[in-house]
Amino acid sequence: xATATQPGRPHWRRAPHSETLPxxxxxxxxxxxLGVTLAYPLAYAFWLSLNETDMAGRNWYFxxxxxxxxxxxxxxxxxxxxxxxxxxxxxxxxxxxxxxAFALVLNTSFPGRSIVRGIMIIPWSMSSVLVALxxxxxxxxxxxxxxxxxxxxxxxxxxIQWFSTGWRILALMALAAVWTSAPxxxxxxxxxxxxxxxxxxxxxxxxxxxxVQRFRYVTLPWIRTTSFVVAVIATLTGFTxxxxxxxxxxxxxxxxxxxxxxxxxxxxxxxxxxxEGAAIFFIIGFITLLVTLLWYRLLVHRHRATA
Amino acid sequence: xxxxxxxxxxxxxxxxFLARTAAAGLFASPLLAAACGGSSSSSGGSQxxxxxxxxxxxxxxxSIFKPAIDQFNKEYAPLSVRFSGIAQNYEQxxxxxxAAGSADVDVCFSDPGYQELWYENGWIQPLDGLPGxxxxxxxxxxxxxxxxxxxxxxxxxxxxxxxxxGFMLHYIQPSLExxxxxxxxxxxxxxxxxxxxxxxxxxxxxxxxxxDKDFYQSAFTLISCAMGNGMTQLFDASAHPTFDxxxxxxxxxxxxxxxxxxxxxxxxxxxxxxxxxxxVYAGGKAAFTINDAEAVQxxxxxxxxKVVGQTKMALMPGATHNTMTTVAKWHMTSTTxxxxxxxxxxxxxxxxxxxxxxxxxxxxxxxxxGVQAPWKGLASDPAYKKALSFPGMDFAVLQQQVSLGKxxxxxxxxxxxxxGFMNLLTTNIQLGVLGQMTPxxxxxxxxxxxxxxxxx
Numbered sequence: 001x002a003t004a005t006q007p008g009r010p011h012w013r014r015a016p017h018s019e020t021l022p023x024x025x026x027x028x029x030x031x032x033x034l035g036v037t038l039a040y041p042l043a044y045a046f047w048l049s050l051n052e053t054d055m056a057g058r059n060w061y062f063x064x065x066x067x068x069x070x071x072x073x074x075x076x077x078x079x080x081x082x083x084x085x086x087x088x089x090x091x092x093x094x095x096x097x098x099x100x101a102f103a104l105v106l107n108t109s110f111p112g113r114s115i116v117r118g119i120m121i122i123p124w125s126m127s128s129v130l131v132a133l134x135x136x137x138x139x140x141x142x143x144x145x146x147x148x149x150x151x152x153x154x155x156x157x158x159x160i161q162w163f164s165t166g167w168r169i170l171a172l173m174a175l176a177a178v179w180t181s182a183p184x185x186x187x188x189x190x191x192x193x194x195x196x197x198x199x200x201x202x203x204x205x206x207x208x209x210x211x212v213q214r215f216r217y218v219t220l221p222w223i224r225t226t227s228f229v230v231a232v233i234a235t236l237t238g239f240t241x242x243x244x245x246x247x248x249x250x251x252x253x254x255x256x257x258x259x260x261x262x263x264x265x266x267x268x269x270x271x272x273x274x275x276e277g278a279a280i281f282f283i284i285g286f287i288t289l290l291v292t293l294l295w296y297r298l299l300v301h302r303h304r305a306t307a
Numbered sequence: 308x309x310x311x312x313x314x315x316x317x318x319x320x321x322x323x324f325l326a327r328t329a330a331a332g333l334f335a336s337p338l339l340a341a342a343c344g345g346s347s348s349s350s351g352g353s354q355x356x357x358x359x360x361x362x363x364x365x366x367x368x369x370s371i372f373k374p375a376i377d378q379f380n381k382e383y384a385p386l387s388v389r390f391s392g393i394a395q396n397y398e399q400x401x402x403x404x405x406a407a408g409s410a411d412v413d414v415c416f417s418d419p420g421y422q423e424l425w426y427e428n429g430w431i432q433p434l435d436g437l438p439g440x441x442x443x444x445x446x447x448x449x450x451x452x453x454x455x456x457x458x459x460x461x462x463x464x465x466x467x468x469x470x471x472x473g474f475m476l477h478y479i480q481p482s483l484e485x486x487x488x489x490x491x492x493x494x495x496x497x498x499x500x501x502x503x504x505x506x507x508x509x510x511x512x513x514x515x516x517x518x519d520k521d522f523y524q525s526a527f528t529l530i531s532c533a534m535g536n537g538m539t540q541l542f543d544a545s546a547h548p549t550f551d552x553x554x555x556x557x558x559x560x561x562x563x564x565x566x567x568x569x570x571x572x573x574x575x576x577x578x579x580x581x582x583x584x585x586x587v588y589a590g591g592k593a594a595f596t597i598n599d600a601e602a603v604q605x606x607x608x609x610x611x612x613k614v615v616g617q618t619k620m621a622l623m624p625g626a627t628h629n630t631m632t633t634v635a636k637w638h639m640t641s642t643t644x645x646x647x648x649x650x651x652x653x654x655x656x657x658x659x660x661x662x663x664x665x666x667x668x669x670x671x672x673x674x675x676x677g678v679q680a681p682w683k684g685l686a687s688d689p690a691y692k693k694a695l696s697f698p699g700m701d702f703a704v705l706q707q708q709v710s711l712g713k714x715x716x717x718x719x720x721x722x723x724x725x726x727g728f729m730n731l732l733t734t735n736i737q738l739g740v741l742g743q744m745t746p747x748x749x750x751x752x753x754x755x756x757x758x759x760x761x762x763x
Contacts, residue, residue, distance in 0.1 A: 055406070055424065055427075055428055055723065056406060056428040056429065056430075057406060129394065129395070136579075136580075140579075140583060140586070141573065141575055142573075142586065142587055142592050143586060143590060158511070161573060161574045161575040162575065163578035163579050164574035164575045164577075164578065165574075166578075169578050246395060246396070247395070247580075248578075248579070248580075249520060249578045249579070250519065250520025250521065250580070251520055251734070252519065252520035252578050252734070252737050253578045253740075253741055254577070254734060254737040254738040254743055255734060255738070256578070257578065266730055269396075269402070269403065270399070270726050270727055270729070270730040271726070271727035271730070272723070272726065272727070
């Protein structure tokens with residue numbers, strides 16, 4: 001069975017030269033704030049990552065890539081990277097999987113659907129600090145709702161100390177992150193699902209495709225670009241986790257929840273090694289970019305090339 | 308173009324529209340840029356203050372400070388003060404604001420480890436020569452504290468005392484009585500009590516240990532417990548570490564590891580925070596905890612505790628019963644426009660109000676936090692004793708423990724590397740407790756960091 005493909009991009013008419021200047025005029029009011037708030041800090045941080053400075057940033061010494069080399073050689077780098085990848089993978093799988101599941105449910109007709117759609121935006125709109133505090137209470141071994149529920153259901157007989165080992169804590173924190181990001185992903189997917197042409201579905205039905213086959217060969221290819229967007233959002237959420245670690249564990253026990261963003265924060269703001277701290281954040285950015293490019297290759301480019 | 312009523316609409320050609328709007332955009336851009344980038348710098352001095360004074364503090368204590376803020380605004384009008392709360396990681400966030408030039412506060416406090424750093428970077432200013440400072444210094448009851456207020460670089464006074472505190476033992480008296488256990492006075496007795504309470508099934512985890520990822524909890528606990536057993540200093544006079552070879556310190560971390568392994572401590576203590584550990588004790592899930600007297604009032608408040616009337620205070624177990632005295636401090640920022648006004652606020656927050664009363668030390672420190680202030684005059688102040696007479700507070704034990712307090716981290720706590728050291732020591736203590744490092748290696752790792760930086 002042939003898979004469905006999205007229509008190609010429209011071919012825009014090239015603007016005549018006489019409109020270039022007015023177009024720039026339109027863009028400038030937006031470009032200046034963007035430059036001030038985005039490009040300048042990024043360039044400053046990158047320059048900082050190539051320098052060593054004192055705490056107040058008065059004296060700068062150019063050191064080239066030494067901060068990057070130092071970060072790579074730090075014994076905390078590889079374990080922190082592993083934890084970040086583990087956390088990011090959980091958030092990615094949870095966000096994409098649950099988001100799609102939410103969207104499929106919401107794409108069907110049932111009473112109160114519009115109310116549910118409205119409610120779904122609430123977790124996304126909550127501050128990450130509030131989410132961390134809330135989940136801290138849920139996971140609290142003595143007074144938390146999770147143990148309370150398990151005890152009442154008779155599934156456990158003594159409270160489980162959820163925050164006792166690093167990998168388990170990371171998984172629980174990933175669950176909190178997914179709780180925030182999956183409903184939003186669901187809404188994005190819902191928009192895409194509602195754009196799947198009805199005639200394609202009908203054609204597949206006429207061809208004898210069953211529900212799973214229609215989803216596999218018609219719906220999924222149609223929402224591939226949306227999956228790319230969701231995957232990028234989930235990757236960013238996972239690889240830049242900070243508030244959950246700050247509020248819930250401080251990187252502990254020991255270093256067991258020390259992920260790259262937290263490590264970079266410590267290097268910069270506890271050890272006052274601004275240069276290396278900046279370098280760590282550029283490494284995180286680079287890794288995130290690589291993963292994003294991977295999603296692009298897998299979900300967009302490959303299929304566009306074969307379309 | 309003609310409208311329905313016959314009047315003419317003057318249609319603007321597309322090119323004219325584009326040209327005019329682009330010109331408007333070009334005109335608006337510099338205005339927008341100026342609006343985004345416009346700032347005014349202020350310099351320390353005596354310019355009139357056309358805004359309330361601002362004091363930086365953890366946002367969590369805003370309600371405790373509210374009576375003091377109201378009192379200042381009433382007593383010192385037309386001067387006024389606003390509370391500038393910082394939600395998390397107070398010192399780190401304030402430093403970021405200082406470094407970015409946007410702290411925008413007149414007065415701030417610091418825990419041990421920050422004042423010299425802030426002074427070296429020009430973020431706080433010396434207080435020498437301000438009116439009444441000699442009188443204030445003469446009221447300080449401990450010469451070590453007075454010394455601690457000065458910069459180790461130039462000897463200038465850069466702080467006023469905020470509060471002093473020291474860790475001690477807290478226990479649930481009925482549980483110990485029921486189990487036939489006397490109040491532990493040594494660490495061996497403490498360990499035996501934990502073993503019995505666990506074995507008898509009285510508590511699954513008898514010791515609510517503040518071993519979370521916060522230097523001011525886990526490291527303070529370890530250092531204070533070691534001082535209770537006879538350790539005196541962490542560093543020598545040149546800020547070189549001595550604690551990693553101190554057998555008492557090694558023994559204490561070895562005990563921590565043993566208690567953790569034996570299940571006397573909730574395993575999640577290391578991956579949680581102050582509130583979570585505090586709730587274990589306040590929720591009646593542990594017989595012991597070691598901390599300052601800050602939470603005694605909350606433990607005896609029915610709405611926040613299940614151990615009301617049951618928790619008692621005792622001296623730190625060990626050979627000497629000493630503890631570590633810590634002093635938090637108030638500072639005047641370098642950017643305050645009016646030193647005189649900021650000084651009035653500093654004196655009020657640290658010492659006495661306009662009428663000579665220890666308003667903040669009594670109302671906020673003792674009444675709100677349950678910590679102490681180092682003023683000689685307080686000892687004879689009836690309002691002070693009255694403030695300390697809330698349920699659960701054992702004034703005699705508190706005074707005795709305070710008198711056994713020693714400053715332990717001087718002079719290293721004023722070095723620029725101390726913040727990184729704090730972070731590493733906290734992590735290494737946890738690694739030692741978890742058994743991922745030997746106690747010796749854990750302490751040596753942190754000490755080597757200090758050595759490397761103190762000699763470089």
